[in-house]
Amino acid sequence: MGCVVADLKVRFAGLELRNPFLLASGIWGESGDSLAGAWAAGAGGVVTKSIGSLPRAGYPNPTIETYERWGMLNAMGLPNPGIEEYPREIEVAQRAGATIVGSVFAGDAAEFARLATQMARTGVSAVELNLSCPHAEGFGTEVGGTPEDVEEIVRAVAGAVKIPVIAKITPNTSDPAALAQAAERAGAAAVSAINTLRAIAIDVHLRRPVLSHGIGGLSGAAIKPVGLACVWQIFEKVKIPVIGIGGIMTAEDALQYVMAGARAVEVGTAVAFEGVGVFGRLARELSSLVDDLGYARLEDAVGVAHRSA
Amino acid sequence: MRTVVRVTERVEETPSTVTLRFPFEPAAAPGQFVMAWFPGDDELPMSLSYTTGPSKGITVKAMGDTSRRVQAIRPGSPIGVRGPYGNRFDLTPRHILVVGGGSGAAVLAPAAEAARLGGSSVVVALGATRAPELLFRDRFERMGARVEVATDDGSVGVHGFVTLVADRLLENERFDAVWTCGPEVMMRKVVDAAASRDVPVYCSMERHMKCSLGMCDACALGPFHVCTDGPVFSSELLARVPDFGRFHRDPSGRRVPF
Numbered sequence: 090m091g092c093v094v095a096d097l098k099v100r101f102a103g104l105e106l107r108n109p110f111l112l113a114s115g116i117w118g119e120s121g122d123s124l125a126g127a128w129a130a131g132a133g134g135v136v137t138k139s140i141g142s143l144p145r146a147g148y149p150n151p152t153i154e155t156y157e158r159w160g161m162l163n164a165m166g167l168p169n170p171g172i173e174e175y176p177r178e179i180e181v182a183q184r185a186g187a188t189i190v191g192s193v194f195a196g197d198a199a200e201f202a203r204l205a206t207q208m209a210r211t212g213v214s215a216v217e218l219n220l221s222c223p224h225a226e227g228f229g230t231e232v233g234g235t236p237e238d239v240e241e242i243v244r245a246v247a248g249a250v251k252i253p254v255i256a257k258i259t260p261n262t263s264d265p266a267a268l269a270q271a272a273e274r275a276g277a278a279a280v281s282a283i284n285t286l287r288a289i290a291i292d293v294h295l296r297r298p299v300l301s302h303g304i305g306g307l308s309g310a311a312i313k314p315v316g317l318a319c320v321w322q323i324f325e326k327v328k329i330p331v332i333g334i335g336g337i338m339t340a341e342d343a344l345q346y347v348m349a350g351a352r353a354v355e356v357g358t359a360v361a362f363e364g365v366g367v368f369g370r371l372a373r374e375l376s377s378l379v380d381d382l383g384y385a386r387l388e389d390a391v392g393v394a395h396r397s398a
Numbered sequence: 399m400r401t402v403v404r405v406t407e408r409v410e411e412t413p414s415t416v417t418l419r420f421p422f423e424p425a426a427a428p429g430q431f432v433m434a435w436f437p438g439d440d441e442l443p444m445s446l447s448y449t450t451g452p453s454k455g456i457t458v459k460a461m462g463d464t465s466r467r468v469q470a471i472r473p474g475s476p477i478g479v480r481g482p483y484g485n486r487f488d489l490t491p492r493h494i495l496v497v498g499g500g501s502g503a504a505v506l507a508p509a510a511e512a513a514r515l516g517g518s519s520v521v522v523a524l525g526a527t528r529a530p531e532l533l534f535r536d537r538f539e540r541m542g543a544r545v546e547v548a549t550d551d552g553s554v555g556v557h558g559f560v561t562l563v564a565d566r567l568l569e570n571e572r573f574d575a576v577w578t579c580g581p582e583v584m585m586r587k588v589v590d591a592a593a594s595r596d597v598p599v600y601c602s603m604e605r606h607m608k609c610s611l612g613m614c615d616a617c618a619l620g621p622f623h624v625c626t627d628g629p630v631f632s633s634e635l636l637a638r639v640p641d642f643g644r645f646h647r648d649p650s651g652r653r654v655p656f
Contacts, residue, residue, distance in 0.1 A: 119615035119651035126621055138615065138651070146649035150433075150441035153609045155399060155480070165614055170651040294402040295437045295476060361613040364626065 095379035096386040097372060099133070101330035101352040102253045102278035104214055106188060108133035108372045109343065109387060113334055113357030114192040114217060114257070115139065117365065119169065121181025127360075128187035131369035135187050136355060137179070139194040139219040141228075142204060144171035149301045154290040160312070160336075161358050162290050164224040164305035167194055172207045179211045190255065194219040194228050198245035209250040216252055218242060220268075221259035221284030223306045229284075230259045236271035247276030255332065257281040260312075260319050269323040269331070281332035281355065282319045286312050309358040310336045317349050324350025324392055338362070340374035347387060348394040400435065400478040406453065408473055412531045414460045415501055416469040417447060422454040422479050427486035428509035429602060429630045432456070433610050435478030436471065440464045443607040445505035445579075445629065446482060447534075449512075454479075457533070459501035483610050484629045487600060489513050491574035495597075496522045496543070497564045497588050499580025503533040505602045505629075506579050514541045522546070523567060525560025525580070529553040561587045573597050583656055586643025589633045599633040606649050618647060 097108040111134045117123040118138035127135050147168030154162040169175070172193075182189055191208035193216060195201040205216045220233025220242065233239055239256060247254050256272035258265055260283035269280045285306025290299040298304075316335025323331050333346030334355040343354050359367045375387070384390050407419035422432070426449040434456055435441035442464070448455030458468050471477070487509040494513055498506045503524060510520045520543040526532045527550045538545045547555030548563045556563050561584055568576075568591055578588045579602035592599045605617035605624045612626030620639030622628065627635075636642045645653045 116613055117615050120618040120647070122621045123615050123618050123623075144648075144650035144652050147608070150608060151435055151478070152441075152614070153611065155611065157399075163609070163614075165608065168608075168614075168616070168650055170653075174652050292400070292402060292437075292478070295478070297437065299400070299478075301440075358613075361609070361611040364612060 095376045095384060097376055097379070099353050099388060102215065102255070104134070104188070104253060106133035106353055108375070109347070109353040110368050110371050111136055111190065111332070111353055111355045112360075112368075113355035114219065115165065116357040116360050118192070119178070121178035124178070124182035124187055124189065125185035127365050127368065128182065128185055130365040131372050133188070133353065133372070134190060134214070135182065136190040136217055137175070137192050138169050139167055139192040139222070140169045140172050140175050140204065140208065141167060141194050142172055142200060144174065145169055151300055154299045154305070156309075158310060158362060160307055160309035161361060162288050162300065162305045162307050163285070164300045164302035166302060167222060167225050167228060172204055176211045179213065183212065189213045190215045190217050192217045192219055192257070194222065194225070196227050196232055198242045201242045202245040202249040205246045205250050205254070209252050214252065215255055215278070216246070216250060217255040217257050217281060218246060219257055221257050223259065223261055223285055223287040224302055224304050230261055234259055234262060236267045239268050240271040240275045243272045243275035243277045253278035255279045255281050257284060259284050260315055261287045265319045266322040266326040269327050273327045273329050277329060279330040279332060280323060280327065281334055282323055283312070283316045283335050286315060308336070310338055312336045313342055317345055320346055320351050321349045324395065340371055340378045343371060343375055344378055344390065347390050348392065350392040350395065352388070352391055400480045402476050402478050405471055405473050405475050405477060408471065411457060412533055414531060415457055415533055417455050417457045418471060418477070419448065419453050419455045420477060420479065421452055423452055424482060426454060426482040428512050429486035429505060430482035430484050431629060432479050432481035432483070436468050437476060437478065439467055441478070442468070443610060443625070445602060447504040447507060449508045457501065457504035481610070483625055487577055487630055489516050489518070492518050493572070493574050494518055494520050495564065495567055495573040495576045496520055497560060497576060497578040497580070498522065498533070499525045499560050499584045501533060502579030502602070506577055507534040507537050509577060510538060510543055511541050514543065520544070521567060521571070523548070523560050523563040525549070525563070527551065559584065561591065564588055565591045568592055568595050568597065575600060578602070582643050582646070589636060593633060600630050601633070601636060602630050603628050605646060616647070616649065616651065
């Protein structure tokens with residue numbers, strides 16, 4: 090990785106990552122080869138596609154609307170091969186040596202617990218609960234969008250598995266920090282925030298929504314300030330570690346999340362703009378930036394912005 | 399970003415294939431594809447069968463319900479187009495064997511035209527179920543390519559698969575490259591036949607596709623993605639794809655045998 094100076098290793102919630110840049114769930118994570126590819130490109134770890142009980146095709150196309158560099162709208166509809174089939178993909182990524190976080194989605198707490206148990210059996214390092222997909226009927230925000238829902242689901246999962254449980258929470262609520270607090274009460278090892286912002290695109294010539302599902306989720310640079318605010322508020326309310334997600338395109342974006350309180354970050358949309366090589370670039374640039382700012386280790390910068398706020 | 403355009407022309411190329419022409423300004427190269435959205439219906443990855451000038455074209459084969467509805471689209475109907483995406487055929491080889499099966503000729507025809515314009519010689523092995531289904535046979539002949547055909551029912555040309563024709567041509571002539579598109583099992587046979595003669599093959603690959611931006615992983619092909627690493631893959635790269643010609647993935651990402 091060239092001239093790595095500052096130490097980017099991060100340790101939290103029982104995880105040890107070689108750098109803070111995780112491949113975000115939903116990107117590249119449907120096949121084991123792709124997870125392995127993101128790892129080989131320098132990701133600090135990889136989060137799988139959200140996996141459900143049964144194979145799911147997702148929504149028909151169009152599933153995506155692209156904008157200029159500032160963002161992207163998607164409603165994939167949680168496509169995934171299902172938990173029975175998926176372990177073979179995880180195996181492929183494990184053979185490549187990747188640090189893997191298994192993401193799962195379910196319709197209720199019992200199903201979450203069962204899926205997480207199956208996911209844990211594959212040997213993943215942690216499980217991330219998708220409580221936040223903004224566009225899937227009966228899943229995501231619809232079942233994990235309130236503190237009560239989050240608490241019930243996380244409690245069921247934390248009681249069922251030994252590996253760290255990460256609750257990925259939604260920004261589409263008036264008080265995301267309350268969701269993080271609920272996760273903490275229920276035994277989550279960490280929270281990740283944010284998932285996409287509920288959004289829609291309309292084509293004026295066709296006079297209709299662009300995405301087949303209508304509503305989708307906005308990601309990319311446009312949502313970074315929103316993600317930062319969520320991480321900021323969550324950091325002030327909980328003691329468990331926070332993983333920052335949303336619009337990270339540069340090392341400075343990532344460091345903003347770290348200074349807001351994140352121990353690690355997930356990168357998704359940047360992969361569409363730049364390819365998986367983004368991971369190597371971000372790690373190199375962050376190392377120099379952290380060094381330039383006088384930190385020996387990235388971990389020393391976690392939450393520092395709160396001290397002067 | 400999508401552009402909404404109106405279909406200007408509809409041509410029935412064979413009983414099962416229809417070409418739709420539409421104005422689309424962005425420059426495109428043979429091998430590239432667009433995401434074509436048929437409002438109220440699906441958005442499909444379509445290789446461009448006409449790549450030059452402001453009027454582009456796609457050629458659709460009747461496969462399932464969606465493609466049949468697409469074939470029924472009339473001039474004047476709006477479609478959404480984004481792209482072009484993906485890589486292109488390398489036009490530098492001087493003597494090229496083109497092997498097209500079924501609707502595979504749709505992407506090979508503009509590539510062969512460009513190669514001919516560049517002064518290369520082109521031999522085409524064209525296969526179809528039956529004589530009237532031979533796609534772009536006239537177009538290949540008009541560009542000055544030598545065309546040899548095979549049909550499953552023997553109604554014209556060699557009775558059997560087009561790989562028989564390709565194999566014989568590879569045996570008798572020294573080609574600099576092979577370009578192929580068609581059923582993946584056929585392409586794998588072409589790759590194997592050319593490998594023993596040390597001729598590189600370039601395959602235009604197909605996988606279920608959603609985002610087309612190298613993000614969603616639907617079109618994963620071993621360590622590659624068809625949308626951003628392809629759709630044209632060399633036999634050298636395909637050697638790293640054990641699933642080539644054996645497994646594809648359904649829309650859920652499950653591996654499914656061909």
